Structure formats: structure tokens, C-alpha cells
Amino acid sequence: MKNLRTKIAAVAIAVVALIAAPAAANAYTPSTPDGTVTITPGGTVTVPFSGFEPEESVTFTLTGENGAGATLAAVKFVVNSASTTKAASADGSASVAVTLPANASGSYSLAAVGGSSGASSAVTIDSGVAAGGSALPATGFDTASMTGIWVGGGVLLMGGIAVTVIALMRRRQTA
Known part of the structure; x- marks a missing residue:
């Protein structure tokens, strides 16, 4: 009887692992190792940066084609280059929420520059829409369905x- 319980427990664990594996495989990581973040037009993502002095002011600048409606940290801009300044945390990290306009196309460059240290970092943001073109076709399937x-x-x-x-x-x- 003890051996049967062990087998049942092993089968139950295997079944749970098989059911949970697809959910873990679909986990979303906003940035890729090559420094590119992909956001769909109208979408929002928080982009983290590090390497600044504690509590220093960090200026974030988003530059790109058709960037008139881009939003950085809930501040809307009407120019092709948008900037905002935030304070770095005690560990020298800072992040900014980027929302692309619904009509975004092409690539954008998001740069972060430390006010006193001069430390800088940049990330490329891809809208998934070719400049002057249409959106890329959807591939795969909707996991929610x-x-x-x-x-x-x-x-x-x-x-x-x-x-x-x-x-x-x-x-x-x-x-």
C-alpha cells in the first residue's frame, strides 16, 4: 500500500508539472540581452536602468519617428524627442514607464543620463511596426483562450x- 501511495504521488506531481510548464514558458521579460525592448503601439512597459549614484537626478530621453504622442512616466509630450527627470533610488537604479502612441512606428531610443555622475545607458525600443508600414502579423496563439x-x-x-x-x-x- 505504501508503494502505491508513492506511485500515485509521483504521477500527481508529474501531471501538475506538465500542466504548469506552459504557463512558466510564457513568462514575460520586458528587455532582451541585446538591449532591445519591444512594445506594441499603445502599450506600456517599465524600463529599468542602474549604475547611477544614489539619489542623483537621472534624465530620460526618448527619441524616435512619430514620437509626438509618446508618454514618459505619465507626462505627455508633443515633440519627436521627449525628456523627463527622476531621482535614482538609494542603490543607484532608476526606471521609467514608457507608453508608445497608438500610431507608433519604427524604433525609438531611450537614453538615461545621470546628472552628477554622467553615467549613461541606452535601450532601443521597437514598436513592432515598420517605419511607414503596417503592424507585423500576429503569430502563435492567445494563451488566455x-x-x-x-x-x-x-x-x-x-x-x-x-x-x-x-x-x-x-x-x-x-x-
């Missing part, structure tokens, strides 16, 4: 396992 299928499949699988375990237990008791 698949949630019901994953839950239903998991319930059916667990039900099948429960029926099998009950049948095995009855068979052992009668033998």
Missing part, C-alpha cells in the same frame, strides 16, 4: 487517474 482547455484537460486527466487508482485498490482488496 487556451486556459479552459488546459483546466478541462487537467480535470479529465486527474479523474482518469482517480478511477484507475480506485480500480486497482478494489482489485487488491478482492484478491
